[in-house]
Amino acid sequence: MKYSIFSLARNALSYHERWPLAWRSPRAKSRYDVVIVGGGGHGLATAYYLAKEHGISNVAVLEKGYLGGGNTGRNTTIVRSNYHLDPNAHFYEMSLKLWEGLSRDLNFNVMYSARGVLNLCHSPADIDAAMRRGNAMRLNGIDAQFLSRDDIARRIPNLDCSPQARFPIQGGLLQPRGGTARHDAVAWGYARAADARGVDIIQQCEVTGIRVDNGAVAGVETTQGFIAAGKIGLAVAGHSSRLAAMAGIRLPIESHTLQALVSDPVKPVLDTVVTSGAVHFYISQSDKGELVMGGDLDFCNSYAQRGNLPMIEHVIAACLALFPSFGRLKVMRTWGGVCDMSMDGSPIIGLLPVKGLSMTGGWCYGGFKATPASGWLHAYTIARGEPHHLNAAFALDRFERGEVIDEKGAGPTPWAH
Amino acid sequence: MLLIPCPWCGARAQIEFTYGGDATLQRPAVDATETDWVQYVFLRDNPAGAHQELWQHSAGCRQWLRVSRDTRTHEILESAPAVEASPGDAR
Incomplete structure (x- = not known):
């Protein structure tokens, strides 16, 4: 159902008791094209843009708790793009532009308020x-x-x-x-819009392992059983190190x-x-x-x-x-x-060194404002198998290449950013 | 608030201490490979559970401690001098 003044009026006549659920709660299938781990703003946005921009809708979003119950529901809801370094400026400005049209795009009021x-x-x-x-x-x-x-x-x-x-x-x-912007509405708006495009949102489903065969991901072990997928995207900021470790990867994050x-x-x-x-x-x-x-x-x-x-x-x-x-x-x-907390204060959005595995994380203090662009670029990276030019700079290997994005100039100390 | 047991001063409030991070890092030799240096400078185990970490009793005896703390519960499992020394050395 499209939310509008008419649906509001129609439902007022039935005392708002007949609104349909905003999204389904299906049982997990045994196989998906893409599994997104993490049902916060970033994971749900990734799934939404996979379906909308790339036509990939055989997607599951797995959430160990409830939607938006992690950092999406715990931030201070600030949205901005006032960064100095070019990669940050371009990335966060893309995000701010998406924020400006997000309520209309999702048909859900995310209450973005340009109050300065x-x-x-x-x-x-x-x-x-x-x-x-x-x-x-x-x-x-x-x-x-x-x-x-x-x-x-x-x-x-x-x-x-x-x-x-x-x-x-x-x-x-x-x-x-x-x-x-209204933090909960961002999770709910993306969930509803992704669900409408065929994405399965599975709550109370914790990922306990990532199965890797011959250097490529095969699927995830979960509390609801094994789910096969050729591509797995991690959107679990706060716990990125734990999930990456399941695939044998150490991250520059605390x-x-x-x-x-x-x-x-x-x-x-x-x-x-x-x-x-x-x-x-x-x-x-x-x-x-x-x-x-x-x-x-x-x-x-x-x-x-x-x-x-x-x-x-x-x-x-x-x-x-x-x-x-x-x-x-x-x-x-x-x-x-x-x-x-990443080692240079900037996020990691891109492919990981196991085939089919990618992540968006390392948000330090500032993940909420990045939600739309993070999802958009993560979806692009998953669909194309390579990063977009706007997230190429946020690759994991920037640390070994010495191309850190240290906005604050604080050096490799994760709690100084 | 954490109550951190200092081997020299006894249990003291967290605000007397400064955090020093992961205590398991070993500084590589000067001529070590680039991979070793990348691991030392940037990569962390970041465990959910017992974490070996350094704290300095900066508003107290100024000694460095090696503390084992559970990152899921904040329970302090162990606290010892960061370097091998007897508590008497500080006096």
Whole structure:
């Protein structure tokens, strides 16, 4: 059923009790052309674009839990493409362009809101770096705008722009087309659209092994039995190392916990995404009214999907240094997700050194915004057996070739990006 | 919060420590092959389970520890000096 004002009106007449399920829950077949491991945004997007762009619909998406229950449901929903290095700029800009048309493409409201992403500058060095990055973005055709302290004070009245602030604000780099999207809707929208094109979505099905015959994948062992497939795509960021190890591959990745939290909901007080690199903090207000914020990693390897209080305290301290008026709010909920922290801070999207096996992962802090382009390019790579020019730079072998994409210039330390 | 047992100071809160990463990495010889260096610099086992890792008691005795910790539960299984030394050496 196409969602529209008419289907809404028709279902209102039956008190919204007869909406069809958004996707089927079929039993897994014994063989597929392509198996995608991971039913988050990236896996579901990969399956959707395989069916839509390449006509490959004999595809299964295997999810060990429920759809979007991993990092898709645990991020801070920020969407942007304000990167300096060319491969990142081109890749994330492709993603942002897909975001702009995604609700229409999927016939599902992903609530993409171009409310702007503002990176604050607190020092002359911050301003130099922001100017340099902003100029690089504009040369790459991406919108960027430098704001003075007075511009920022006018736009965001509750941000402490006074000279007495703990971290005085001297300016900021704004990407007006950046913003937020509804994270759950992204998983549900891709799931529904992929299902409509014939993709089987299998939940509660954990992959326990990858069968490799003569250097090529033959299928996956799962908690629901063996499923044969000539091509397997991994979209399991957080656990990429575990899945790759099933095929005998070591990755340049460590798994770390990243926490986030929300305040209790209040009336609209913040209509832009605000970030500060100096204190590593980012905040936005959800449509429900909660202030959604996050900061750094917990800084030790973890698969636990939960973190510790010192980082929560750090995030709140940063929040109150920038927005003193938020001190009267209460923390409603905190949670943690497991991030693939790659060795250069950039993702890995491409073929792995076992025939028929590919991955999209290594997202560090920033996988959500990449979801559409990650799925699109992963699908292209699976269908064609070779990377698209937009993800060629994100190949796994870039590390041994010395062509790392180190946006932050932090060196090979996975928790420094 | 992790409570990390320091062999010199006893159990102390995580915020006194700085993480040093995977303790199993062995720095290759200067003339080792490029593959050895790629493995050392970039590749990690990243286990889900017991992880051997380095911590420095940076806001305490400043000694380096080798800690075994379960990455699925955060349970600390073992803690010992990173280098062979008796606890008396630090005093």
